[in-house]
Amino acid sequence: MTVLAVVEHDRGTITSASLGVLTAARSLAKQMNTKFEALTIGSNADALSEIIAKYGATTVHQAHHSALTDFGPEAWGESVAQIVRKVSPSLVIGTGTERGHEVIAQTAARLNLPASMNCLEFDKGFTGTEPLKVVRARWGGSLLEEAEIDSPIKLVTLANHVVEPTEEPVSASVSVIDVQLDESVTQSFVQDRVERVAGVTLATSPVVVSGGRGVGSAEAFAPLEELAGLLNGVVGCSRAVTNNGWRNHTDQVGQTGTRIAPDVYIACGISGAIQHWVGAMASKNILAINTDAQANIVTKAGYAVIGDLHAVVPAISAEIRRRHNK
Amino acid sequence: MNILVCVKRVPAPGARINITADGQQVDTAFLGFTVSPHEECAVEQAVQLIEKHGGDVTVLTLGPAEAEEQLRTAVSTGATKAVLVPIDTTDWDPQKTSEALAKVIAELETANGKYDLILFGNESADSCGYQVGIRVALKLGRPIVNGAKGLEIESGIATIRRESDAGVEIYKLKTPACVGVKEGINLPRYPTMKGRLASKKVAITQSAMTAETGGLKLITLQRPAERASNTKILGTGPEAASAVVDLLEELGVFK
Numbered sequence: 001m002t003v004l005a006v007v008e009h010d011r012g013t014i015t016s017a018s019l020g021v022l023t024a025a026r027s028l029a030k031q032m033n034t035k036f037e038a039l040t041i042g043s044n045a046d047a048l049s050e051i052i053a054k055y056g057a058t059t060v061h062q063a064h065h066s067a068l069t070d071f072g073p074e075a076w077g078e079s080v081a082q083i084v085r086k087v088s089p090s091l092v093i094g095t096g097t098e099r100g101h102e103v104i105a106q107t108a109a110r111l112n113l114p115a116s117m118n119c120l121e122f123d124k125g126f127t128g129t130e131p132l133k134v135v136r137a138r139w140g141g142s143l144l145e146e147a148e149i150d151s152p153i154k155l156v157t158l159a160n161h162v163v164e165p166t167e168e169p170v171s172a173s174v175s176v177i178d179v180q181l182d183e184s185v186t187q188s189f190v191q192d193r194v195e196r197v198a199g200v201t202l203a204t205s206p207v208v209v210s211g212g213r214g215v216g217s218a219e220a221f222a223p224l225e226e227l228a229g230l231l232n233g234v235v236g237c238s239r240a241v242t243n244n245g246w247r248n249h250t251d252q253v254g255q256t257g258t259r260i261a262p263d264v265y266i267a268c269g270i271s272g273a274i275q276h277w278v279g280a281m282a283s284k285n286i287l288a289i290n291t292d293a294q295a296n297i298v299t300k301a302g303y304a305v306i307g308d309l310h311a312v313v314p315a316i317s318a319e320i321r322r323r324h325n326k
Numbered sequence: 327m328n329i330l331v332c333v334k335r336v337p338a339p340g341a342r343i344n345i346t347a348d349g350q351q352v353d354t355a356f357l358g359f360t361v362s363p364h365e366e367c368a369v370e371q372a373v374q375l376i377e378k379h380g381g382d383v384t385v386l387t388l389g390p391a392e393a394e395e396q397l398r399t400a401v402s403t404g405a406t407k408a409v410l411v412p413i414d415t416t417d418w419d420p421q422k423t424s425e426a427l428a429k430v431i432a433e434l435e436t437a438n439g440k441y442d443l444i445l446f447g448n449e450s451a452d453s454c455g456y457q458v459g460i461r462v463a464l465k466l467g468r469p470i471v472n473g474a475k476g477l478e479i480e481s482g483i484a485t486i487r488r489e490s491d492a493g494v495e496i497y498k499l500k501t502p503a504c505v506g507v508k509e510g511i512n513l514p515r516y517p518t519m520k521g522r523l524a525s526k527k528v529a530i531t532q533s534a535m536t537a538e539t540g541g542l543k544l545i546t547l548q549r550p551a552e553r554a555s556n557t558k559i560l561g562t563g564p565e566a567a568s569a570v571v572d573l574l575e576e577l578g579v580f581k
């Protein structure tokens with residue numbers, strides 16, 4: 001039986017998404033009345049077994065191979081596949097992240113099993129052998145799908161941020177498994193990297209001032225830059241803006257851009273198409289500035305100003321400077 | 327250089343996605359269609375690569391007969407050949423799709439030689455399965471890396487740039503190889519006059535294929551619960567600035 005959690009880590013540092021996966025795997029194992037075990041890849045992750053035990057896994061399988069020193073989607077997928085063959089779990093859960101989806105898809109392809117990505121809910125009555133009903137995210141989360149996975153071993157990823165990590169410590173035993181990796185999977189390791197300089201990014205900034213097609217040009221973003229500066233925030237944008245070449249794609253908020261959850265999101269001249277909204281909806285407070293009182297973003301936002309952003313945005317900056325002596 | 331790009335026809339919803347009464351599909355009665363932005367960028371990347379190195383870009387889709395529209399759009403932006411694997415629904419499950427695609431690609435390669443690169447979108451816009459490209463690559467016995475935000479090819483080595491929380495990662499794959507592309511890798515061009523003419527003339531090769539049904543089955547689609555919102559209108563025009571700054575102060579932005 002067994003529920004097996006695949007732990008995501010970056011050269012030995014566990015990711016926050018993994019903690020949600022460990023928590024979800026523990027509660028599923030309880031519901032199924034079976035064992036909860038976890039899996040780490042590469043000996044640089046051996047030390048994670050201590051953290052994993054805090055989340056309740058009774059066995060940690062450590063996949064070892066001299067090539068496993070960094071991330072490589074194919075080598076990781078092959079390692080998981082070999083351990084799945086050995087452990088025969090009924091359910092394997094990975095992280096709902098770029099790497100997590102990739103590793104579970106690699107595993108599924110290698111074992112010729114179905115896989116369901118970005119699951120938000122699992123059938124509360126699932127016992128382990130019957131087909132598993134899940135609810136998974138489609139359209140980047142704009143739509144939900146109730147799906148059924150019909151296979152002896154179910155492979156899933158857990159949508160990120162849906163399970164709050166909670167600890168329930170046990171003492172875990174460790175099982176080292178030497179995996180076999182040939183050239184067909186060892187070329188796709190990370191070969192080189194450029195580390196990001198620390199700083200506020202679109203994904204982490206507490207304030208985001210975004211502009212859409214209504215801004216009109218690359219130059220017309222200057223007042224938005226100014227407002228973002230006064231609020232210690234960053235500038236974001238819609239796809240209409242990146243498509244016009246006004247801003248870089250790294251600034252795009254949405255389904256195929258960045259998902260953000262700032263304290264304050266100010267959307268200027270953005271209509272609020274579903275693919276944009278899905279990237280912005282986790283914001284704690286949304287202020288829409290739009291000429292159209294019927295625009296989707298206006299009806300969905302908590303606050304709105306109806307008007308021309310070219311007049312409203314500079315007026316806000318001027319008022320901030322006046323009140324705060326900036 | 328020969329490059330194949332796999333694309334999927336999907337509806338292009340606006341403010342909300344409506345579902346048909348039987349819960350099986352997106353209600354497309356009033357919608358246009360497109361491909362995922364990831365795939366638009368994959369086509370653009372392939373076209374840029376053949377502009378540099380010479381060769382052909384073939385676009386391949388498994389979909390309804392209407393998906394011809396998306397193939398022709400790809401040709402209008404620089405793809406040179408188009409292949410349709412016709413099916414009588416909107417899509418197949420990921421295992422069935424990848425089995426059929428791998429078989430069609432094998433047939434195409436027997437006839438025309440191997441593709442140096444096979445590109446996919448990182449995930450489809452509608453079903454977001456994150457797996458078809460990986461399954462196809464494995465069936466063809468080729469390496470694959472997803473999430474490409476940069477892709478160059480030199481002396482038979484594909485260099486892939488990918489973003490992570492920690493920064494940028496570089497991968498290198500020997501061609502023939504497969505790559506999952508993400509939006510942002512480039513800025514797709516608009517159709518050119520020459521491209522539009524080519525897209526009208528291009529012969530769409532039909533390649534029927536069957537495959538076995540996989541183990542992931544859609545039961546029903548639902549819309550997520552919407553956050554009820556009573557929008558507070560702070561004012562109209564620049565006179566609203568004072569109310570906006572009151573709000574920002576209240577929310578603690580200046581602390």
Ligand SMILES: Cc1cc2nc3c(=O)[nH]c(=O)nc-3n(C[C@H](O)[C@H](O)[C@H](O)COP(=O)(O)OP(=O)(O)OC[C@H]3O[C@@H](n4cnc5c(N)ncnc54)[C@H](O)[C@@H]3O)c2cc1C
Nearest residue numbers: 212213214238239254255256257269271275276291309451
């Ligand atoms: C698969 C897929 C994925 C996508 N992914 C994304 C994504 O990640 N992110 C994204 O943003 N989009 C995405 N899109 C595109 C999305 O559907 C919309 O086309 C896009 O978000 C529209 O951008 P916009 O709101 O800036 O432009 P529009 O929809 O054209 O809206 C412009 C708005 O500006 C207002 N306006 C105009 N002038 C002014 C003015 N002077 N002052 C104030 N308001 C003004 C108008 O009233 C209107 O509401 C995706 C689409 C698809 C099909």
